[in-house]
Amino acid sequence: MPLIRGGQFVDDPFFFVPDGKAYPDEKGAIVTLARFQGEKETLFARGLPVGVRLASSENPQVLKADLPRIAAVVLEFPRFRDGRPFSWARMLRTRFAFKGEIRATGDFLYDQLASMARTGFDAFEVRQDFALDDFRRALAEMTNVYQPSADGRRTIRDLRAG
Amino acid sequence: MARQMLTANRLRDGAVLYWRGGGWVETLAEGEVHADPAAADAALAAAQSFVARNEVVGTYLFDVQPDGTPVKEREIIRARGPSVRDPILRKDGGKQAAAPVPPVPEDPYNVSI
Amino acid sequence: MYRYDEFDARFVAERVEQFRGQVARRLTGELTEDQFKPLRLMNGLYLQLHAYMLRVAVPYGTLSPKQLRMLAHVARKYDKGYGHFTTRQNIQFNWPRLVDVPDILADLATVEMHAIQTSGNCIRNVTADHFAGAAADEIEDPRPIAEIIRQWSSLHPEFSFLPRKFKIAVSGAAHDRAALKFHDMAVEIVRNGAGETGYRVYVGGGMGRTPYVGYVVSDFVAKPDILSFLEAVMRVYNEQGRRDNLFKARIKILANALGADEMRRQVAVEFEEIRTSGTLTVPAEELARIDAYFAPPEFEDLPDDPADGADGMPRDIPGVDPDFLATNVHPHRAKGYCIVTISLKPIGGVPGDATAEQMDALADLMDEHGMAEIRVSHEQNLVLPHVRRKDLPAIHARLTELGLATPNAGLITDIIACPGLDYCDLANARSIPIAQKIAERFADLDRQHHIGELKIKISGCINACGHHHAGHIGILGVDKKGVEFYQLQLGGSGAEDASIGEILGPGFGKDEIADAVERVVEAYLTLRQGPDERFLDTYRRVGIVPFKNVAYGQDLHAAY
C-alpha cells in the first residue's frame, strides 16, 4: 500500500507482521499491541525499527514506557466514523512528546486528512490511485485554524494578536 | 401476500421517486405495484444501477394495500407531501399535492382505549 | 453583536468552498452516499422524508436585521417561502436542492452565517439564554463565552468524529431558560464566595431513549481555564464514549456509567495537563475583546412606568393588548425597557414557522425602532430583547398586522413541536397536527390564562427534538404497526428545577390525544390549591395517579 510520509510518497521501511507470522529479514516490523507486549525484547533485540499497531480501542497510554524505543505507532481507523485515533495521536504528541512516526491505516477519508495532520499523524497508508496533489490540496483547504492541536500551528487568536 | 412498491430520492434535488418499468416517476399514483415479492426484489436489484450511477439514493420497498394505498402512515405522507394544514402560513403541500392521490384510509389499527 | 473579522470571514468562505467540493465529488460519485452523509451532516444537510433539509445555525440565538433578511431571501429563492425555527436556535429550510446548497451557504456567508456543525457527531451549534444581555436576573451575558466556544469548536480536529452529537448550552442567569441540565455539557456563569465570576459546568444531561438530568462536573472553573476544561471533558468522551451502540453513544451514558466522582477525577487529570500546557488559556484581553462585541446598546434614561405591576412589568399601556402585556412582555434590566416575546405559535399554525414576508417585515420593524438584534428562543419563538416601553404600542400594532402578536407566551398553546412525520425521516408519528389540534382546543384566551403556565412539548419519536421529556405535559409519538400513537408524560421541566416527565401509561390514538390532554388539564384545575399553583407544582404535590385515572377516562372524584 502506498505510504505518504512527510508530504511525499516514500518506500515503507516497515513490514506489518500479522500475529503468528515470522519477522521479515532486514526490515522494520510493525506488530499488534498484543504481540508487542509478548515479544517486546525479542523485537528490540533485532536492531531494526519497531512499530506498534493499535486498534482504535487501544489507548497508547500502555506504550508510554516503551515509546523512546518505538519508531512508529500505527493507528487504525476501523471505520472512518471512529474518531478515537485523533485523540490517540494528539496524546502521543503532546502528552508523551512522541517524536516517531504516527501512521494512519484503515478506513479514512480525504476530508479527514487535514484533521489527522493537525492531531499529529505524519504518515498515511493510502489507496493505490491516490494522488499526492490531492493530499496537498486536502491540507490546504482551510488556511487557518481556531484551536491549538498537536501541530503547533498558530491559531486565529495568535494571528489576531499579531 | 403484501404488495410492494419501490421508492428512492433523486440525488441532485432530493425529490421523492417511485419505480416504474425500469425507471422512475415522480408520483405514487404512477408507480408500479408489485404483487409478487420476487418482482419487488428484482426491481430493488435493478434500481441499484441508478444508485451506482449516483442518480438516486435510499432505495427501499414498502408495503401497499390492494388499492395501492401505502400501509404505513409514513409512506402516505411521503407520497402526498406534508399533511400539515396551515391556513396561516404554509404553501408547501409538496409537489405531490398537485397530483391525484389515493384518499387516506380509515386507520385499520386504530383501537380505542 | 459579534462581527466577523477577516479571519472568521475567510474561514467560513473556505468552508463553503470545501463543501462545494464535497457536493461535486458526491455528484460524480467520487464520494459514496455512505461517505458523503457524515460530511453533509457536518454542514447541516439532511435527506428527509420528502427532500433535503438544511439547518442553519443562529449562534447563541442572535440575529441582526440583515441576517433576518438573508434568511427570508434563502426561503424565497431556494425554498418554499418560509423557515422553521427549531428548539436549538437553528432555522431549517425544508426543500433545498443539493445542487443549490453551496450557493445558499455562500449567500449566508455574506451576512456572517453558516451551517457548520448544525448536525453530525461533532460539537453542535452552541445555544444560549435567549434573554441574554437583557434579562433582569442575569449575572453576565453568556454570549461572549458562547462565541469563544463556537470558535474553539469549529472544525476541531480532534472532536469532529465523536461517538455521537454533542450539544453545549450556556446561561448567565438565575432562571434557566436554556435547558442547561438537558445538554451534553452546559456552562453556567456563577459567582463564587470571593465574588469572582466563573463557570459551573454540567455534563451528561440529555433526552432521547434514556433521558438524564446532567450533573455538576465542576462547581467553579476560572474564566481563563474554561476551554481547557471543556477540552478535557471532550477528550474523556471521545476516548471512552461507546461506539458499539448508537443508542448508548451519548455522553450521558458514559457520565452515568462512570458516576460523577470518577468523571470528575478523569476530567481533572486531563484538565490539569491542558491547563498547565497553557495552550487553551483564554487571556483576559481576549475575553474583554469578545465582550466588547456584546456590549449592550446605550440605554436611554427612560422614566419607569408608574402603572408597573409588582414584578416591574407594565400592566396597562394604552393601545397594547393587556393579554399581550401579561404574557409576552418581560422585565428588562434597564428602566423603561422591556423584553418582548414574538410568539411563532398562532392558534392553528405550525410551531416555529415564519414566512419570508414576516422575516422581512420584522427586520424593517427592527430598523424603524433602532433595534439591532432579535433572538431565537429554544421554545421556537422570537424575542426582541431591548424594547423601549414607549414603543410598545407601535410595535404591538405592527406585530398584530403581521400575525405575530399571539398573546400566549408560556401558556398552554405555546407548544413546542418537532417537525415529526410530516417532514422527518426518523419520525414515528406526526407532531405538528397534534400541536395544532391541542392549540385549537385551548384557543380561548380566558381559559389559557385561567390555566396559567403550562408547557406542552411534542416529539415525533424518541429522539426528543421536541423536548417531550421536559414538558410539563410531554407527548411522544410512537409507531404501532405503521399507525401513529401518542404517549403522555407528565411532570417534566427544562428549567432550573429540571425533571424528566413520567410516562402515564398506554398510548392514545391521534384522535384521542387532545381529549386526554384536556382531561388532565381539567383535573389539574380541580386539584390545584389556587391560581398560583402551576400545573407542574400541582403535579409534584399530588403525583401521577389522579392524572392517570382521568386520562384514561375515569371520573376524578371516583379516582381520587
Ligand code: SF4
Ligand atoms: S424527535 Fe424524532 S421525529 Fe421529531 S424531529 Fe427529532 S428525529 Fe424527527
